[in-house]
Amino acid sequence: MPDKIKLLVVDDEKQFLETISKRLSMRDFDVTPVSSGEEAIEAARKQEFEIALVDLKMPGMGGEEVLEILKREHKFMEVIILTGYGTIDSAIRCTKAGVYNYLEKPCELETLLNVLREAYQRRIQNKLKYKDEKLKGIISEVMPASPIEILRKLKEMDRELK
Amino acid sequence: MSEKDLLREMGLAFFGRVTASFSHEINNVMTIINELAGLMDDLLRVADQGRPLQLERLKGISERIGTQVKRGESMIKRLNRFAHTIDEAVKTIDMIDLLEDLIALAERPLTLRRARLETKFPEETIFLISNPFGLQQAVFSCIELILAASYDNQLLRLILEKQDGGARITIAGEDPIIKLDDINLSFLPILMEKLGGKIEVILTDNGRLSLILSLPYSIP
Numbered sequence: 001m002p003d004k005i006k007l008l009v010v011d012d013e014k015q016f017l018e019t020i021s022k023r024l025s026m027r028d029f030d031v032t033p034v035s036s037g038e039e040a041i042e043a044a045r046k047q048e049f050e051i052a053l054v055d056l057k058m059p060g061m062g063g064e065e066v067l068e069i070l071k072r073e074h075k076f077m078e079v080i081i082l083t084g085y086g087t088i089d090s091a092i093r094c095t096k097a098g099v100y101n102y103l104e105k106p107c108e109l110e111t112l113l114n115v116l117r118e119a120y121q122r123r124i125q126n127k128l129k130y131k132d133e134k135l136k137g138i139i140s141e142v143m144p145a146s147p148i149e150i151l152r153k154l155k156e157m158d159r160e161l162k
Numbered sequence: 163m164s165e166k167d168l169l170r171e172m173g174l175a176f177f178g179r180v181t182a183s184f185s186h187e188i189n190n191v192m193t194i195i196n197e198l199a200g201l202m203d204d205l206l207r208v209a210d211q212g213r214p215l216q217l218e219r220l221k222g223i224s225e226r227i228g229t230q231v232k233r234g235e236s237m238i239k240r241l242n243r244f245a246h247t248i249d250e251a252v253k254t255i256d257m258i259d260l261l262e263d264l265i266a267l268a269e270r271p272l273t274l275r276r277a278r279l280e281t282k283f284p285e286e287t288i289f290l291i292s293n294p295f296g297l298q299q300a301v302f303s304c305i306e307l308i309l310a311a312s313y314d315n316q317l318l319r320l321i322l323e324k325q326d327g328g329a330r331i332t333i334a335g336e337d338p339i340i341k342l343d344d345i346n347l348s349f350l351p352i353l354m355e356k357l358g359g360k361i362e363v364i365l366t367d368n369g370r371l372s373l374i375l376s377l378p379y380s381i382p
Contacts, residue, residue, distance in 0.1 A: 106196040
């Protein structure tokens with residue numbers, strides 16, 4: 001049985017958080033729900049998440065700040081903003097900060113699922129691209145080093161990408 | 163800009179901020195109902211596929227939908243009451259009712275800053291003949307001003323007292339402030355003058371801010 005996709009869901013509205021987490025858990029997702037930006041950052045530092053679904057307006061640390069920190073600290077994590085309070089300005093700021101998509105509440109589950117699956121696809125593509133570039137870099141760096149030297153570098157790279 | 167224009171502009175801005183905040187909250191309620199209805203669908207689909215129908219769970223979801231509907235209704239009623247505060251320029255106002263409605267308006271801005279509001283009202287209400295929209299704007303602006311000037315987790319106190327010839331409303335922050343919003347500070351005395359009253363700003367040595375609104379029994 002394939003692993004479920006590890007999803008971090010961040011929203012201060014507890015009823016919404018509980019219900020959306022249940023619905024996504026019934027599908028392909030291993031969901032960790034948290035109700036604040038601060039909890040989200042801490043959770044992401046303790047375990048790896050593949051995608052984060054983040055509310056924009058929250059008490060304390062808001063969604064934009066969560067997005068910036070998650071993208072800075074977790075190279076391959078894709079972040080989706082889900083908000084009932086969307087403006088063009090915040091959509092632009094989020095896009096510049098690397099958001100995968102910016103959805104408005106209420107959002108049909110089918111739409112959300114499609115966006116989550118596309119985000120996961122992009123994550124895999126980015127990882128492969130990074131691996132490929134790293135590999136090219138190693139090869140050009142170690143040539144004309146010995147085969148053992150090359151193997152050692154490749155092993156290091158593989159460990160890093162786990 | 164003339165004082166009249168400033169009052170009109172600040173009044174419109176206040177109206178816009180409050181209605182935007184309420185519409186956001188109502189949208190939240192609709193979103194929750196949407197998800198709960200979706201969860202019900204999910205459980206029914208699972209039952210269709212042969213698994214036992216989880217009746218207790220469905221009942222729980224149905225109750226939660228009912229709770230959210232009531233929550234939405236309450237918000238819409240409050241929004242409607244707020245919208246109607248501009249109907250009459252001068253009327254007899256039950257001050258406790260007005261402040262309780264205002265506390266509902268301020269709920270979201272307070273939550274976003276993790277602030278709390280404690281109230282102290284007299285046992286018997288105070289009636290004033292005044293402009294209900296202007297009064298709510300004055301008190302709400304004081305709350306916004308203290309929030310804007312404070313760190314998160316501020317404790318605010320809202321006190322209503324009888325005063326010779328009228329009433330006194332004190333809005334105070336328990337924790338020291340960090341900065342003052344100049345624009346709002348200059349607008350409030352103009353608004354209070356229009357309401358026939360005045361505002362006193364007290365900043366203690368340890369940085370606590372209190373805004374005291376004195377209002378006459380009847381607007382001139």
